[in-house]
Amino acid sequence: MHASTPTAPATNELQDLFGDRFIAGGSELDRVSRDESRYEPQGPALAAVFPESTQEVSAALRWANRYGVKVSVRGTGTGLSGGALAYAGGLVVSLERMNKIVRIDPVNRLAEVQAGVINAELNRAAAELGLFFAPDPASAEISSIGGNIATNAGGLRCISHGVTRDSVAALEVVLADGSILHTGARTLKNVVGLDLTSLFVGSEGTLGVITAATVRLKAIAPGTPRTFRASFTSIEDAGRAVTAIVNGAQTPEVLELLDARSVQIIEAYKPSGLPSDGCALLIGQFTGLQAEQAANDTAELCRGYGAAQVVIAQGDSLLEARRLANPALNAQGLRVSCDVAVPVGELAEVFHGIERIAEAHGRTISVVAHAGDGNLHPTVEAEDTPEGYAAAEVVIGDITRLALKLGGTISGEHGIGLVKQAELPWQLDEATLHTQQMIKYALDRKNILTPGRGI
Known part of the structure; x- marks a missing residue:
């Protein structure tokens, strides 16, 4: 289904939902329309919203789904693959205000965080309890946990601790129609149902919007590095x-x-x-x-x-x-x-x-x-x-x-986004690409979430 331009009353409906956290022009809209890739936004966005809760993200996606508006999702915009660039006439959903560390559980070595929490800030909070969050992208001081999860970010400590997926226990995700689902568990073992946590990790905003996560922490090693x-x-x-x-x-x-x-x-x-x-x-x-x-x-x-x-x-x-x-x-x-x-x-x-x-x-x-x-x-x-x-x-x-x-891959950690979209068939066969598209269609019938990128 092709996106359409909502009428003024429809846009007013979204503005009523978000008040001064709705913007429809100016430098702030331009800022959240970009990421750190070399690509430009695909046109001027219709508007941007800055939700502060999962329920507000749900409301924004219900609105976009109703009117067939393309949605780009961003944390702090540090991505390098063009995945968060705005669409012409699209809606930008910025999660930068969802930046609360809800709870750190030192006994079970878990942290519950909103998607906009900065990686390094979580590490500083965990360090006070002798713990750390293992994923360590070079942009840790400015990149968000939600963005790390959406791209399955790697970083400097992968050799010893794996990628972001290895540190994610559970997720809260909003689907294209506004439905809210929860994946995973706080336990080390969990084989109930399909592994939806792994499905959403690395999905680059194409299947749903990750709004919160429960992540695993590790003990800081004794001694001096x-x-x-x-x-x-x-x-x-x-x-x-x-x-x-x-x-x-x-x-x-x-x-x-x-x-x-x-x-x-x-x-x-x-x-x-x-x-x-x-x-x-x-x-x-x-x-x-x-x-x-x-x-x-x-x-x-x-x-x-x-x-x-x-x-x-x-x-x-x-x-x-x-x-x-x-x-x-x-x-x-x-x-x-x-x-x-x-x-x-x-x-x-x-x-x-x-x-x-x-x-x-x-x-x-x-x-x-x-x-x-x-x-x-x-x-x-x-x-x-x-x-x-x-x-x-x-x-x-x-x-x-x-x-x-040499038996490698077209992307180790930055993701596909827009930059590597044309390269996907170099690595994935037709059946694999079709299977991904079927999953996308099942979760996003109107193809509003980050369309034409990632998968």
Whole structure:
């Protein structure tokens, strides 16, 4: 069913529901019509609403469903895939005011939160009880829990704690017709009915709007973390070192990689003394009472794989530069990036392949990677023109096909959104795509929730 433009009385109905939390123009509407992707909104939105409860989200979706209005859903707009961009004549549902930590249960290590709670704020609250929320995207200080769940975000700690799905116990979700459902349970074991929690995690707002969640917490490891930084003269050697570390006896909490160009960009953005004479920088962290020994053993392993310089420090100081990668790249105007993942054993080959692609196209490519889980974020430098961006997109396509050839995926953590919609058939067969569309139709007959994106 095609969306229609509601009449003035219909729009007034929505305004009556939300009062001053309804906006129909101006800079605030423009702000919530965008995300952090390189794409523009698909046209001026009709309006935006800022619900403060699940019941208000339900009312907004009932209204949109009644009039066939397309809905885009956003938390804080940190997504990189274009999933939260506004639709022409559409309704923006912003969950940023649903930001309450309802309860932290330290005995069962659970937290009940609204979707708009900021990841780092939950961690600060949990830390007071000796606990932490494991999902750790680089944007943790500004990204919301609801957004993390909707995209099944990964981040720096995936190697040791998995992705967001592994930390979600239960969800509250509003369907397209305004129905409110609850999935999961507070228990560790639960095999009642279909696993709807996993269905909605990573669904990118296409099946329903996640308004609240019960998430699992973990105990903060005792002792002082140890972080190591190893500089390699060959990025392929760094990839081989990662494979050896991942298959070793001690699992690091974090294992990240920056190539030489990324190091240059980060140093230009905020100098911190990163070594600039190598081809790759591997940064890892160990926690727990054996952290010092594990870091020393790993440093020796890195030397065995050709690391020219290895430094070990207490705490998180060596990790701070890694978290600057995204803002540093954005400050340089480098936004033609992708999010692919390969099996860890293929890291050396994918790095070698990216170098070949860069040479073939005559383009500079910088790579930042969650090396421990094989998730790479290559960024292609391009002229700030339509032609420059189009040429960079061709390079991104070649990198994505390379990842698939090596047994990987077109997206490790950022999601499909609008940016990767055309790439879906590269990875998923016709039957799989059809099954996803059948599920979408069953839950959203009028196709109003994030249509044309995600699935």
